[in-house]
Amino acid sequence: xxxxxxxxxxxxxxxxxxxxxxxxxxxxxxxxxxxxxxxxxxxxxxxxxxxxxxxxxxxxxxxxxxxxxxxxxxxxxxxxxxxxxxxxxxxxxxxxxxxxxxxxxxxxxxxxxxxxxxxxxxxxxxxxxxxxxxxxxxxxxxxxxxxxxxxxxxxxxxxxxxxxxxxxxxxxxxxxxxxxxxxxxxxxxxxxxxxxxxxxxxxxxxxxxxxxxxxxxxxxxxxxxxxxxxxxxxxxxxxxxxxxxxxxxxxxxxxxxxxxxxxxxxxxxxxxxxxxxxxxxxxxxxxxxxxxxxxxxxxxxxxxxxxxxxxxxxxxxxxxxxxxxxxxxxxxxxxxxxxxxxxxxxxxxxx
Amino acid sequence: xxxxxxxxxxxxxxxxxxxxxxxxxxxxxxxxxxxxxxxxxxxxxxxxxxxxxxxxxxxxxxxxxxxxxxxxxxxxxxxxxxxxxxxxxxxxxxxxxxxxxxxxxxxxxxxxxxxxxxxxxxxxxxxxxxxxxxxxxxxxxxxxxxxxxxxxxxxxxxxxxxxxxxxxxxxxxxxxxxxxxxxxxxxxxxxxxxxxxxxxxxxxxxxxxxxxxxxxxxxxxxxxxxxxxxxxxxxxxxxxxxxxxxxxxxxxxxxxxxxxxxxxxxxxxxxxxxxxxxxxxxxxxxxxxxxxxxxxxxxxxxxxxxxxxxxxxxxxxxxxxxxxxxxxxxxxxxxxxxx
Ligand SMILES: Cc1ncc(C[n+]2csc(CCOP(=O)(O)OP(=O)(O)O)c2C)c(N)n1
Ligand SMILES: [Mg+2]
Numbered sequence: 001x002x003x004x005x006x007x008x009x010x011x012x013x014x015x016x017x018x019x020x021x022x023x024x025x026x027x028x029x030x031x032x033x034x035x036x037x038x039x040x041x042x043x044x045x046x047x048x049x050x051x052x053x054x055x056x057x058x059x060x061x062x063x064x065x066x067x068x069x070x071x072x073x074x075x076x077x078x079x080x081x082x083x084x085x086x087x088x089x090x091x092x093x094x095x096x097x098x099x100x101x102x103x104x105x106x107x108x109x110x111x112x113x114x115x116x117x118x119x120x121x122x123x124x125x126x127x128x129x130x131x132x133x134x135x136x137x138x139x140x141x142x143x144x145x146x147x148x149x150x151x152x153x154x155x156x157x158x159x160x161x162x163x164x165x166x167x168x169x170x171x172x173x174x175x176x177x178x179x180x181x182x183x184x185x186x187x188x189x190x191x192x193x194x195x196x197x198x199x200x201x202x203x204x205x206x207x208x209x210x211x212x213x214x215x216x217x218x219x220x221x222x223x224x225x226x227x228x229x230x231x232x233x234x235x236x237x238x239x240x241x242x243x244x245x246x247x248x249x250x251x252x253x254x255x256x257x258x259x260x261x262x263x264x265x266x267x268x269x270x271x272x273x274x275x276x277x278x279x280x281x282x283x284x285x286x287x288x289x290x291x292x293x294x295x296x297x298x299x300x301x302x303x304x305x306x307x308x309x310x311x312x313x314x315x316x317x318x319x320x321x322x323x324x325x326x327x328x329x330x331x332x333x334x335x336x337x338x339x340x341x342x343x344x345x346x347x348x349x350x351x
Numbered sequence: 352x353x354x355x356x357x358x359x360x361x362x363x364x365x366x367x368x369x370x371x372x373x374x375x376x377x378x379x380x381x382x383x384x385x386x387x388x389x390x391x392x393x394x395x396x397x398x399x400x401x402x403x404x405x406x407x408x409x410x411x412x413x414x415x416x417x418x419x420x421x422x423x424x425x426x427x428x429x430x431x432x433x434x435x436x437x438x439x440x441x442x443x444x445x446x447x448x449x450x451x452x453x454x455x456x457x458x459x460x461x462x463x464x465x466x467x468x469x470x471x472x473x474x475x476x477x478x479x480x481x482x483x484x485x486x487x488x489x490x491x492x493x494x495x496x497x498x499x500x501x502x503x504x505x506x507x508x509x510x511x512x513x514x515x516x517x518x519x520x521x522x523x524x525x526x527x528x529x530x531x532x533x534x535x536x537x538x539x540x541x542x543x544x545x546x547x548x549x550x551x552x553x554x555x556x557x558x559x560x561x562x563x564x565x566x567x568x569x570x571x572x573x574x575x576x577x578x579x580x581x582x583x584x585x586x587x588x589x590x591x592x593x594x595x596x597x598x599x600x601x602x603x604x605x606x607x608x609x610x611x612x613x614x615x616x617x618x619x620x621x622x623x624x625x626x627x628x629x630x631x632x633x634x635x636x637x638x639x640x641x642x643x644x645x646x647x648x649x650x651x652x653x654x655x656x657x658x659x660x661x662x663x664x665x666x667x668x669x670x671x672x673x674x675x676x677x678x679x680x681x682x683x684x685x686x687x688x689x690x
Binding site: 111129 | 398399400420422423425450451490492631668669670673679
């Protein structure tokens with residue numbers, strides 16, 4: 001199966017173009033856009049980890065190492081497409097337009113972090129594994145019925161493929177020919193469980209065969225490969241050719257979450273040979289004369305300021321409102337709930 | 352592991368100082384040691400020792416055939432456990448958080464709990480399901496559910512919920528020895544809250560028996576799991592106000608110890624039930640029915656309930672507002688006493 005689903009890449013670890021058919025399309029503007037977003041989400045991510053360590057943020061799921069997968073796929077989306085992320089895909093969310101402040105708030109236990117910005121279709125992160133796949137199929141089906149050219153992307157990990165919802169989501173989408181991109185980030189671990197224990201299949205892409213949809217296996221640390229394969233799959237979806245499953249093979253550099261200790265289950269040298277996706281793009285840019293030191297300095301300063309401002313805003317954000325506990329459960333609050341609210345507020349008043 | 356094996360000879364019984372999670376670990380070690388057919392299944396329970404370290408060291412000691420890191424599938428974990436259980440094994444299935452048990456709900460509802468009845472006792476499911484539950488530790492969303500009534504409402508499965516290391520070990524061993532399926536809910540907020548001396552050897556805490564943890568005369572407080580420290584605090588505060596509380600730790604949520612409830616309420620004439628699960632459809636209502644059935648004429652005040660509200664367990668910024676507090680319990684105690 002590995003030979004039937006070879007890992008596709010456009011640039012190699014040294015930043016050399018290995019698929020000449022893309023030469024024309026690998027222009028400096030695209031490289032810079034990808035680089036900027038990868039740099040930006042990495043800064044967000046590292047800051048989050050440090051805030052968590054200082055007790056200024058709740059448990060956090062880092063995504064360092066998966067930037068090319070998240071940015072490449074998010075930039076391939078159209079403005080009106082739907083995004084169904086997991087708890088690890090805030091990089092994709094931020095790239096697609098979720099604000100930083102709200103994204104930090106999410107990790108500080110605030111429902112505000114699940115509210116998408118106006119005009120953007122970003123579903124709240126899926127915490128129960130794989131539950132978002134049928135949602136994406138449904139939202140895409142709706143777009144199809146409405147006659148638009150919009151599509152949906154569902155993010156999920158290697159571990160998610162073991163849940164029933166993964167299979168049900170793929171089957172529905174393929175039966176309905178719904179415009180969905182099932183975008184798998186295979187970072188080879190589901191918390192501590194390595195992929196060899198998760199499945200007996202050599203690849204995730206091959207699972208597409210069972211559902212009669214294209215399965216593509218790509219180097220998830222090659223942002224170009226991610227970007228162009230995602231674009232192609234989305235284009236197919238928009239043109240009525242149904243869903244695609246992409247397996248982006250990547251690596252989570254750090255822990256599963258800030259509450260996890262990967263040294264308990266990952267051999268120390270595992271993954272050490274993997275070239276950082278940002279370094280890989282940097283090498284490409286240097287080889288293709290689109291690496292501009294002045295620009296780098298400029299974006300670094302911009303990103304630093306953006307992250308700092310977001311953290312300040314997050315920390316000075318109005319305190320969570322007790323009434324929000326009750327007010328968003330139903331359109332019209334049932335009396336029995338209204339009584340509970342009233343009695344609790346009265347209790348608080350009595351001090 | 353927080354086991355600090357400190358063996359003390361007390362009345363000829365060796366004990367060790369354990370937390371709840373340590374006691375759970377110790378119980379499983381003992382069960383694996385004493386019965387070859389016991390297996391543990393779950394996500395991240397092997398090499399990683401469980402996300403709460405409840406299975407720490409067990410795979411190392413008992414091997415990958417008996418302590419199994421399964422694929423990420425709750426329906427798979429429970430479904431295969433059923434197959435193992437009807438065919439000679441005794442699985443202990445860990446569900447990483449109670450909030451993630453729902454994919455397995457069908458397996459539990461339609462098979463685990465009713466296989467004995469459907470086959471008139473031919474096939475039985477002697478398995479244990481363990482799941483950490485509850486809010487209050489700033490977990491990410493959906494990790495904090497407390498949906499015990501979904502399971503107490505399910506005929507054919509017993510539900511236990513320890514609040515101390517001693518009970519955790521004794522109930523888990525009793526659950527495994529029970530011929531029927533048992534769900535053990537483990538209060539994650541209390542996992543490491545305190546240590547106590549726990550017997551080194553095998554012992555059981557009888558399923559279906561509550562425990563009086565404080566003697567009092569004015570009002571009965573009924574709670575379990577992570578709510579125990581809350582009601583104990585409220586009882587201390589009431590004492591300063593001259594109100595004496597009788598506290599019952601229910602320990603088993605199905606079948607409920609009706610006698611201990613009746614006996615206490617008949618003495619005090621008042622009851623405050625505390626659970627973190629939502630009010631509507633919560634176990635508090637079954638307890639009220641028990642009081643109604645057994646002790647109606649002894650009541651001197653309406654029965655009070657202090658519970659989570661009828662809202663999904665919120666993000667952690669608001670979880671302290673969702674959870675019952677000693678102050679809320681105290682108000683209800685006073686309301687009952689001054690009725
Ligand atoms: C239904 C369900 N079961 C268990 C969990 C606990 N859990 C959270 S993340 C995770 C591993 C997911 O692995 P994978 O799908 O590979 O995604 P990754 O975390 O590697 O991005 C588990 C078991 C959960 N969130 N939901
Ligand atoms: Mg993974």
